[in-house]
Amino acid sequence: MEKRIKIALLQMSSSKDIEENEKKAVSLIKKATKKGAKIVCTQELFKTEYFPQVERWSYFRYAEKINENSKSIKKYQKLAKELNVVLILSLFEKRADGIYHNTAVVIDADGRYLGKYRKMHIPDDPHFYEKFYFTPGDLGYKVFDTKYGKIGVLICWDQWFPEAARLTAMKGAKIIFYPTAIGWLPSEKEKYGKSQYNAWETIQRSHAVANGIYVASVNRVGFEESPDKDEGIEFWGKSFISNPYGEIIKQASSKREEIVLADVDLSVIDEIRTSWPFFRDRRIDSYKELQKRWLEDE
Numbered sequence: 001m002e003k004r005i006k007i008a009l010l011q012m013s014s015s016k017d018i019e020e021n022e023k024k025a026v027s028l029i030k031k032a033t034k035k036g037a038k039i040v041c042t043q044e045l046f047k048t049e050y051f052p053q054v055e056r057w058s059y060f061r062y063a064e065k066i067n068e069n070s071k072s073i074k075k076y077q078k079l080a081k082e083l084n085v086v087l088i089l090s091l092f093e094k095r096a097d098g099i100y101h102n103t104a105v106v107i108d109a110d111g112r113y114l115g116k117y118r119k120m121h122i123p124d125d126p127h128f129y130e131k132f133y134f135t136p137g138d139l140g141y142k143v144f145d146t147k148y149g150k151i152g153v154l155i156c157w158d159q160w161f162p163e164a165a166r167l168t169a170m171k172g173a174k175i176i177f178y179p180t181a182i183g184w185l186p187s188e189k190e191k192y193g194k195s196q197y198n199a200w201e202t203i204q205r206s207h208a209v210a211n212g213i214y215v216a217s218v219n220r221v222g223f224e225e226s227p228d229k230d231e232g233i234e235f236w237g238k239s240f241i242s243n244p245y246g247e248i249i250k251q252a253s254s255k256r257e258e259i260v261l262a263d264v265d266l267s268v269i270d271e272i273r274t275s276w277p278f279f280r281d282r283r284i285d286s287y288k289e290l291q292k293r294w295l296e297d298e
Helices: 018-034 057-062 071-083 156-160 162-170 186-211 268-275
Strands: 004-011 039-042 086-096 099-107 113-118 143-146 149-153 175-179 214-218 221-224 233-236 240-242 248-251 258-265
Touching (some): 004 018, 004 214, 018 258, 039 175, 071 086, 086 149, 086 175, 099 149, 113 143, 156 162, 175 186, 186 214, 186 240, 240 258, 248 258
Parallel strands (some): 004 039, 039 086, 149 175, 175 214
Antiparallel strands (some): 086 099, 143 149, 214 240, 240 248
């Protein structure tokens, strides 16, 4: 494991052309590694437009089988080995007939398939109808021991839940990556836009502080019209990397495709956790009620 590494986030706009999206992603992966990146993460569902804006049976055709023998995975295993880079890929998984997941795959720098994480928290909001498509994850919170260090992967809606970040950190993750697809509905932007964005950034920076880890959140960018011609989403980009103090050390713009690159020093985590001993001072004997849905009426 290396202590100082460069990580990269691929902030892209996606079109209806899956092949075009993949070619763009591969090109950006290669550019990132030429700039020294050792771990590269895509945005959520990078191969397609954000199709959960509507509920349509036809979009299940985008799903694919995901395992180390999958044709798609083999292609990225070859690429990871060729470039000596860890790849985090956000994909639409067909597990079995009628069972689908929003899944992230991790491939090590030697091309080994390290496994996958299935999104645990599934939203259901206007133009984010993910419950129609995705079964909640059942693999638990995962940490992957890569050539360059232990990393965790959570996906978009997961980023709002401190429990998910805590459990991932407790399993040894030094960096949590969040492949994301989040933006404004045009009808809400003027009234709620600033507050929505600030909340998104703040909650993730707080995970970095509370757990003494790096957080890397990669969002898509650009406007995607809704297939039903109603609203659409203006993805706000602003992909960022936060250090364990919650400071943003690198951030993308809100308007264009970018590779977000930053050096992270994993050796500082022990020092920070020693001076801010949140893990030492946790009162684990007092948290049993967290397993309940609500407490006020009991």
